[in-house]
Amino acid sequence: MAGQHIVASFDEELGQIDRLIRDMGDLAQAMVTAATQSLLDNDVPLAQRVISDDVVMDARQRELDERAIALIAKRQPMAQDLRAVVGAIRMASDLERIGDLAKNISKRVSAVGQGAMQRKLSHSIDGMAQLVRAQLAGVIDNYVGRNPQALVTLRADDENIDVQYTAVFRELLTYMMEDPRNITACTHLLFCAKNLERIGDHATNIAENAYYVMVGQQLPLHRPKLDETSISGASA
Amino acid sequence: MTDISNNQTPPAAVDWASGKAKALRKKRYAADRRLRYYGIAAISTAVLLLGILIGSLVSTGYLAFVQTHVTMEVAIDPEQVSADDPASGNYRAIVSDGVQRLFPDVEDGGALRAAAGIITNGAQVILRNRVIADRSLVGQTIRLQVPVSDPYDQLYKDVIDRDLPENRRRLNDSQIALFETLEDRGLIEAKANWGLIFSSDSRFPELAGLAGAIVGSFYALLVCFAISFPIGIAAAIYLEEFAPKNRWTDLIEVNINNLAAVPSIVFGLLGLAVFIQLFGLPRSAPLVGGLVLALMTLPTIIIVTRNSLKAVPPSIREAALGIGASRHEVILHHLLPLAIPGILTGTIIGLAQALGETAPLLLIGMNAFLTSPPGGIMEPATALPTQIFIWADSPERGFVSRTSAAILVLLGFLITMNAIAIYLRSRLERRW
Amino acid sequence: MNQMTEIALEHAITNVAPQVNAKMRGRDVNVFYGAKQALFDVNLDIGERQVTSLIGPSGCGKSTFLRCLNRMNDTIDIARMVGDITLDGQDIYDPKIDVVELRARVGMVFQKPNPFPKSIFENVAYGPKIHGLASNKTDLEEIVVTSLKKASLFDEVKDRLHEPGTGLSGGQQQRLCIARAIAVSPEVILMDEPCSALDPIATAKIEELIDELRANFTIVIVTHSMQQAARVSQRTAFFHLGILVEEGATEQIFTAPSDKRTQDYVTGRFG
Numbered sequence: 047m048a049g050q051h052i053v054a055s056f057d058e059e060l061g062q063i064d065r066l067i068r069d070m071g072d073l074a075q076a077m078v079t080a081a082t083q084s085l086l087d088n089d090v091p092l093a094q095r096v097i098s099d100d101v102v103m104d105a106r107q108r109e110l111d112e113r114a115i116a117l118i119a120k121r122q123p124m125a126q127d128l129r130a131v132v133g134a135i136r137m138a139s140d141l142e143r144i145g146d147l148a149k150n151i152s153k154r155v156s157a158v159g160q161g162a163m164q165r166k167l168s169h170s171i172d173g174m175a176q177l178v179r180a181q182l183a184g185v186i187d188n189y190v191g192r193n194p195q196a197l198v199t200l201r202a203d204d205e206n207i208d209v210q211y212t213a214v215f216r217e218l219l220t221y222m223m224e225d226p227r228n229i230t231a232c233t234h235l236l237f238c239a240k241n242l243e244r245i246g247d248h249a250t251n252i253a254e255n256a257y258y259v260m261v262g263q264q265l266p267l268h269r270p271k272l273d274e275t276s277i278s279g280a281s282a
Numbered sequence: 283m284t285d286i287s288n289n290q291t292p293p294a295a296v297d298w299a300s301g302k303a304k305a306l307r308k309k310r311y312a313a314d315r316r317l318r319y320y321g322i323a324a325i326s327t328a329v330l331l332l333g334i335l336i337g338s339l340v341s342t343g344y345l346a347f348v349q350t351h352v353t354m355e356v357a358i359d360p361e362q363v364s365a366d367d368p369a370s371g372n373y374r375a376i377v378s379d380g381v382q383r384l385f386p387d388v389e390d391g392g393a394l395r396a397a398a399g400i401i402t403n404g405a406q407v408i409l410r411n412r413v414i415a416d417r418s419l420v421g422q423t424i425r426l427q428v429p430v431s432d433p434y435d436q437l438y439k440d441v442i443d444r445d446l447p448e449n450r451r452r453l454n455d456s457q458i459a460l461f462e463t464l465e466d467r468g469l470i471e472a473k474a475n476w477g478l479i480f481s482s483d484s485r486f487p488e489l490a491g492l493a494g495a496i497v498g499s500f501y502a503l504l505v506c507f508a509i510s511f512p513i514g515i516a517a518a519i520y521l522e523e524f525a526p527k528n529r530w531t532d533l534i535e536v537n538i539n540n541l542a543a544v545p546s547i548v549f550g551l552l553g554l555a556v557f558i559q560l561f562g563l564p565r566s567a568p569l570v571g572g573l574v575l576a577l578m579t580l581p582t583i584i585i586v587t588r589n590s591l592k593a594v595p596p597s598i599r600e601a602a603l604g605i606g607a608s609r610h611e612v613i614l615h616h617l618l619p620l621a622i623p624g625i626l627t628g629t630i631i632g633l634a635q636a637l638g639e640t641a642p643l644l645l646i647g648m649n650a651f652l653t654s655p656p657g658g659i660m661e662p663a664t665a666l667p668t669q670i671f672i673w674a675d676s677p678e679r680g681f682v683s684r685t686s687a688a689i690l691v692l693l694g695f696l697i698t699m700n701a702i703a704i705y706l707r708s709r710l711e712r713r714w
Numbered sequence: 715m716n717q718m719t720e721i722a723l724e725h726a727i728t729n730v731a732p733q734v735n736a737k738m739r740g741r742d743v744n745v746f747y748g749a750k751q752a753l754f755d756v757n758l759d760i761g762e763r764q765v766t767s768l769i770g771p772s773g774c775g776k777s778t779f780l781r782c783l784n785r786m787n788d789t790i791d792i793a794r795m796v797g798d799i800t801l802d803g804q805d806i807y808d809p810k811i812d813v814v815e816l817r818a819r820v821g822m823v824f825q826k827p828n829p830f831p832k833s834i835f836e837n838v839a840y841g842p843k844i845h846g847l848a849s850n851k852t853d854l855e856e857i858v859v860t861s862l863k864k865a866s867l868f869d870e871v872k873d874r875l876h877e878p879g880t881g882l883s884g885g886q887q888q889r890l891c892i893a894r895a896i897a898v899s900p901e902v903i904l905m906d907e908p909c910s911a912l913d914p915i916a917t918a919k920i921e922e923l924i925d926e927l928r929a930n931f932t933i934v935i936v937t938h939s940m941q942q943a944a945r946v947s948q949r950t951a952f953f954h955l956g957i958l959v960e961e962g963a964t965e966q967i968f969t970a971p972s973d974k975r976t977q978d979y980v981t982g983r984f985g
Contacts, residue, residue, distance in 0.1 A: 050983065051981070051982050051983050052982055052983065052984065053982060056982065121982075122941055123981065124940060124944075124968050124969075124980040124981050124982070125967075125968060125969060125970065125971050125976075125977050125980045125981050126970075126977060126981060127981045127982075128968070128969060129969065129970070261970075262969065262970025262971075263970065526791065527791055595828075597824060597826055597828035598828060598830065598831075599789075600786070600789075600822075600824055600828065601824065601828040601829070601830060601891070601894075602830070602840075603786065603789060603817065604784070604786065604817060604821065604822035604823075604824065604895070605817065605818065605821060605822075605840070605841040605844075605894060605895060605897075605898055606814045606815065606816075606817035606818035606841065606844070606845060606898060607814075607840075607844055608814050608844075611844055615840075615844075616830060620831065
């Protein structure tokens with residue numbers, strides 16, 4: 047935070063909240079990476095770790111909420127301080143959702159099962175996961191590095207994830223039509239893909255929040271959104 | 283900022299119970315006590331000195347508040363006094379006749395003259411005033427109570443010691459013997475001396491009173507108040523509310539403060555030179571006295587009024603200005619009503635000072651010998667302090683106690699005025 | 715649902731910085747106290763029927779600016795004002811302007827409640843009396859009662875209108891002062907830290923009152939409490955070292971001020 051407050055403990059409290067956000071960001075990245083890894087490698091123990099990490103994530107989010115509310119009550123923050131605190135609450139809830147979604151992916155690892163087929167199926171998921179991880183890492187890094195312009199670019203990149211998701215959706219649909227035995231695994235993978243897409247959305251939310259925290263202005267509402275699955279799904 | 287607060291090491295614990303700390307505290311308490319004792323000592327000294335003053339005045343002056351009277355019978359002979367023109371009768375003869383009736387046994391002319399010396403010289407005047415007031419008395423024989431003359435008054439009050447050798451008293455044995463016969467017949471009586479307040483000055487102490495001086499002082503103060511109060515307040519309002527703060531107003535302010543400290547005799551000289559010689563106002567008149575006293579009181583009233591106006595909280599002034607009151611409304615509706623208790627107190631104290639002022643009145647001739655109170659502000663008059671001055675200068679024994687009594691009367695007026703000032707202040711003062 | 719859209723609409727309106735329909739305009743206002751300059755080229759518009767708050771650290775000139783708006787600074791000998799201040803387009807420093815009339819049109823409420831040491835009734839009736847606003851006693855009584863009602867004080871004092879105003883509590887005294895100001899039907903009410911001497915409950919009552927008065931009066935309030943400025947005002951002006959640093963919609967000043975100094979002040983980084 048730029049400049050020091052007259053009341054030094056105010057700075058300390060704001061710093062604690064900022065640190066919690068960074069921690070949660072790091073944890074969210076680690077969880078998403080581990081979840082996709084466990085899915086691709088069918089690594090059940092790794093998946094279990096992600097599931098247990100989510101408990102930590104929830105605890106951190108609660109702690110942040112409490113600290114943020116206490117700070118508002120005690121300090122009545124104004125301007126960038128107010129934006130930082132309110133932004134932190136919102137980012138924390140996004141990060142917590144990301145944690146939940148990562149956990150949900152991990153839970154599906156054993157259900158997807160093992161086999162050559164699955165490996166082939168998860169190939170395109172892998173591509174999507176890489177995009178999502180890059181997006182999330184970029185958002186977190188640029189928030190920590192206070193780089194609002196980079197966030198604007200990143201926000202636009204969400205489009206690529208949506209495109210990728212549409213591709214995965216069609217691919218999985220094709221597999222299911224080819225061989226009904228794939229339906230169980232593919233449905234699970236479909237959910238995983240949807241989760242990754244949601245993680246991307248949350249990362250975008252975080253980017254928007256981070257931008258508002260830093261600049262004080264909201265980004266324009268309209269952002270190109272190319273998730274066509276709902277439309278094409280309805281027509282299919 | 284954080285660095286400063288974080289790097290501070292907590293101060294070493296202070297040992298409040300150590301001998302050194304205790305000794306220091308003891309010393310500080312002792313200093314407190316000493317200061318209190320100094321104050322008590324100062325007050326005691328002041329009270330003691332005041333007590334001595336009042337005590338000495340009362341011890342000599344109380345005698346003047348009673349007057350020895352003798353009751354005599356007088357026959358108002360229509361031959362001596364005509365009912366048609368009671369003012370011009372031969373009262374002297376009637377009084378001599380009365381003295382003869384008082385001492386029917388005394389035949390000797392010299393002894394009779396001595397006997398006549400017992401009653402006051404003013405007896406005929408007293409009788410005359412009675413007859414003028416009631417013409418039906420002509421032809422009647424009335425009992426008349428008149429003051430005894432000063433030496434006998436002193437004798438009755440035991441100021442003259444009857445046991446002293448004859449050559450060391452003012453009254454010889456035969457005079458005392460005559461007086462004692464009257465005493466034995468119960469004709470001598472000491473009465474409250476209302477004449478002290480209601481009679482005018484006289485050569486004879488037993489008749490001398492303060493009425494002329496009180497009326498003179500009253501007129502002088504009236505003039506003084508009528509001039510200094512409005513002028514003082516108006517000047518103070520201008521200086522405080524309207525005058526620009528510049529070198530001229532500073533100069534005026536310094537001069538007003540100086541004026542308050544100018545010796546009063548200088549004002550007397552000024553009054554003599556300006557009011558009497560230049561304007562041709564009559565000498566000894568309360569008008570001139572009042573004008574001179576007004577000059578002296580004016581700075582006091584200006585200073586007091588300015589301070590009272592200053593003491594009105596600025597918030598009241600702002601409140602009035604803030605709703606669009608004009609300047610005169612701010613002053614007349616808000617500032618003056620709040621300042622008036624202070625102004626009145628100061629004015630009364632200023633007037634009390636003026637009441638006690640002697641020197642300027644002496645210079646303008648308000649120490650004349652006058653046997654009747656002034657009828658107006660243009661007539662010659664005396665004032666209380668100058669009357670005291672005159673009496674203090676008089677040789678008769680009776681004036682000694684009368685001087686003290688007059689001082690007590692003056693003090694009484696001063697105390698009354700100051701009491702009124704305090705009463706007004708507590709009554710009118712408003713909280714804001 | 716209908717209510718919802720209404721609220722949303724209202725929100726949208728206040729969020730968009732309103733085009734200031736200026737009741738008073740200050741142009742290049744400079745104020746000197748003797749040789750010391752207290753205000754430097756201040757340009758500020760006071761929007762009609764809204765609350766404008768002036769904030770800033772002590773000695774920043776906000777009170778000075780406020781006191782220029784009804785020429786209360788005239789009462790200070792050494793104060794000198796250069797620049798233009800207009801009320802409804804009319805220059806209030808024009809020599810032809812009657813200060814008494816100006817102060818009736820631009821009323822003032824002060825930091826410390828300062829009722830006259832007179833009865834509650836007399837306090838409120840004084841202004842209408844001197845300005846001749848009531849033709850008879852009934853009129854005057856009506857003005858007093860309406861003013862007290864508008865100042866939300868009537869119910870508390872209706873049984874003791876003839877008791878001294880100084881006997882009221884601090885908050886009631888301040889509302890009495892507001893009633894006194896309202897009684898002369900001003901167009902603008904200036905408030906110089908009206909709550910600084912009051913407890914939080916009394917403060918809340920005054921703030922509620924200010925919000926109600928906004929419908930009929932243009933209000934300018936100087937306050938040291940940023941929360942108060944945020945609560946009661948629609949527009950906020952931040953002064954620092956005699957300079958008007960930033961002026962804008964209150965929401966903007968307190969969420970995303972554009973000037974670094976404003977930011978530092980509202981967030982408690984200097985002051």
